[in-house]
Amino acid sequence: MQSEVLRMLNLKAQKPLQRGVSSATRGHFAIVLRFATNANANVKNRLATASRGF
Numbered sequence: 001m002q003s004e005v006l007r008m009l010n011l012k013a014q015k016p017l018q019r020g021v022s023s024a025t026r027g028h029f030a031i032v033l034r035f036a037t038n039a040n041a042n043v044k045n046r047l048a049t050a051s052r053g054f
Contacts, residue, residue, distance in 0.1 A: 002040050006033070006037075
């Protein structure tokens with residue numbers, strides 16, 4: 001699922017680049033991608049912590 005989300009974000013990020021949209025839009029996609037990556041890392045950390053507790 002994680003790779004699917006990243007692939008969708010990559011596809012969305014490439015479309016504005018191909019159309020030559022302003023750098024502000026590209027910056028927005030970079031933030032979204034970073035947020036998604038951080039969210040995935042947080043979930044993994046929580047799962048690791050939970051499994052250690054058992």
